[in-house]
Amino acid sequence: DIVMTQSPDSLAVSLGERATINCKSSQSVLYSSNNKNYLAWYQQKPGQPPKLLIYWASTRESGVPDRFSGSGSGTDFTLTISSLQAEDVAVYFCQQYYGAPPYTFGQGTKLEIK
């Protein structure tokens, strides 16, 4: 199974500042035949289900603010929030969906306001 490891486990950032969350997979999730990275990012606010932010590592879901961006390839990925807003306080998860299941998640990164 592919193991997903996020860093850091928690992060405190000032309003308006940049937040960066990393996700590393134990094996590549880049499918060479289509050059796509099978990696998604989700946001989960307290008491709510997860919400899809990014898929194919860098494609923003419709309606997601453009301050959210995803980057990376192969085994190393990053979710960046360019200018942190109060409503971005949440736990963020990465997930790989490469090949056959299990489609494993990272352990989550808790983002707070400094």
Add this chain to the structure above:
Amino acid sequence: QVQLVESGGGVVQPGRSLRLSCAASGFTFSSYAMYWVRQAPGKGLEWVAVMSFDGSIKYYADSVKGRFTISRDNSKNTLYLQMNSLRAEDTAVYYCAKTPTRSGSYCDYWGQGTLVTVSS
């Protein structure tokens, strides 16, 4: 709009069974693979099972293989999770989620979840 509504959760004793349902609306249910994902209290997300659009392909996490069964009734727009031989470690909020493909990928919509508590 897409709606996924889970039901069937509750408190159950270890070793007993429970069946969860997920009623889908707002999209062509029979065209998309569906997931179950769970989240133990205060913990992260754990992928549980996925079923293809037509029910022909299903996969399970090792932690539930042989105890849980995913199924769907496309005529009723409903996804199910039959959970047998429940253990304390199965205690979690169970989410139903839709994928944008026929066979499984990321999840583009999630239900609100239903809480399953396994306790004597």
